[in-house]
Amino acid sequence: MLKILVCPANHKNTYANGANEKGVMEALAPLLVNELDKYEGVIAHITKTYNSNGQYDGRPEEAKAAGVDLYLALHTNAFKGNETGACAFYHNDYPKTREVAAAFVKNLNAICPIKSNRAAPAIYAWNTSNWNFGELRVPASLGIAPVLVEHEFHDNLNGANWIVNNLPAIAKADAKAIAEAYGLKLKEETVVSPTPPASDTVEVNVSSGVKRIIINLC
Numbered sequence: 239m240l241k242i243l244v245c246p247a248n249h250k251n252t253y254a255n256g257a258n259e260k261g262v263m264e265a266l267a268p269l270l271v272n273e274l275d276k277y278e279g280v281i282a283h284i285t286k287t288y289n290s291n292g293q294y295d296g297r298p299e300e301a302k303a304a305g306v307d308l309y310l311a312l313h314t315n316a317f318k319g320n321e322t323g324a325c326a327f328y329h330n331d332y333p334k335t336r337e338v339a340a341a342f343v344k345n346l347n348a349i350c351p352i353k354s355n356r357a358a359p360a361i362y363a364w365n366t367s368n369w370n371f372g373e374l375r376v377p378a379s380l381g382i383a384p385v386l387v388e389h390e391f392h393d394n395l396n397g398a399n400w401i402v403n404n405l406p407a408i409a410k411a412d413a414k415a416i417a418e419a420y421g422l423k424l425k426e427e428t429v430v431s432p433t434p435p436a437s438d439t440v441e442v443n444v445s446s447g448v449k450r451i452i453i454n455l456c
Contacts, residue, residue: 239279239280239281240279240280240281240307240308240416240420240422241280241281241282241304241305241306241307241308242274242280242281242282242283242306242307242308242310242416243282243283243284243285243297243300243301243304243306243308243309243310244267244270244271244282244283244284244285244310244312245284245285245294245297245309245310245311245312245373246260246263246264246266246267246284246285246312247259247260247263247311247312247313247314248260248288248289248292248293248294249292249293250292251314251316251392253314253392253393253398253401253402254319254392254393254394254395254397254398255395255398255399255402257392257398257401257402259313259314259392260292262314262392262401262402262405263312263313263314265405266312266389266405266408266409266412267284267312268284269405269406269408269409270282270312270409270412270413271283271284272409273409273410273412273413274413274416276413276424276425277413277416277417277422277423277424277425278422278423278424278425279420279422279423280416280417280420280422282310283304285297285300285301286300287300293372294311294372294373294376297309297373298373298376298377298379298380298382299380301377301380301382302377302380302381302382306382307382307383308335308338308382308383308384308385308416309373309377309382309383309384309385310384310385310387310416311373311384311385311386311387312387312389312412313386313387313388313389314388314389314390314391314392314397314401315388315389315390315391315392315393316391316392316393317391317393318393319393319394320394321355321356321391321393321394322352322353322354322355322356322390322391322394322396322397323343323347323350323352323353323354323355323356323360323390323391324342324343324346324347324350324354324356324360324387324388324389324390325343325356325360325361325362325388326338326339326340326342326343326360326361326362326385326386326387326388327339327361327362327363327364327369327371327374327385327386327387327388328361328362328363328364328374328384328385329363329364329374329378329383329384330363330364331378332378332383332384334383334419335383335384335385336361336363337419338383338385338415338416338419338420339361339362339385339387340359340361340419341414341415341416341418341419342385342387342412342415343356343359343360343361344415345411345412345414345415345418346387346389346390346408346411346412346415348411349404349407349408349411350390350400350404351400352390352396352397352400364378364384371386373386374386387412389401389408
């Protein structure tokens with residue numbers, strides 16, 4: 239059973255349309271959990287740790303205590319107001335996270351009408367020089383595979399509006415990415431057979447005698 243801790247951004251970076259990263263990613267998180275619940279072999283829950291300093295402090299420890307397999311950080315991106323496209327970060331100590339990161343980028347770019355200007359494949363490995371993110375470094379040090387997803391750039395109006403207006407679709411794409419990377423299958427839907435119409439037997443007197451007639455009662 240794959241266990242995931244979903245960690246929406248805890249900082250209030252302002253979007254070009256006035257929204258903020260914390261609020262939007264916190265709205266995305268339960269949608270993602272609901273989408274993942276449609277798959278077999280996975281349990282996801284949302285972090286309970288929200289520090290007033292706007293940081294991730296305590297979340298990796300929460301993940302460790304919960305025995306999760308994947309620490310999933312949900313973010314949106316910003317850089318000079320003219321960048322587009324999804325990107326994701328992984329940790330080389332956990333080779334599977336590279337595959338997960340690539341699946342996120344593929345599925346998010348597939349549903350976004352804004353063409354990415356990221357150099358493919360737009361996935362980046364944690365390192366101390368360029369991508370020394372604590373949400374990768376600390377979970378990995380605790381024995382947990384981490385992935386950090388930047389869904390789209392929020393510092394341009396088109397990107398910000400797309401993110402805010404398409405959270406259900408984004409949640410589906412996120413869940414599909416995880417399912418593809420881990421080989422998860424959708425749960426089989428239970429097919430309920432329609433109840434046959436009620437029937438009864440009545441006796442009708444006719445001149446030639448008594449006949450038994452089956453009629454359907456709705």
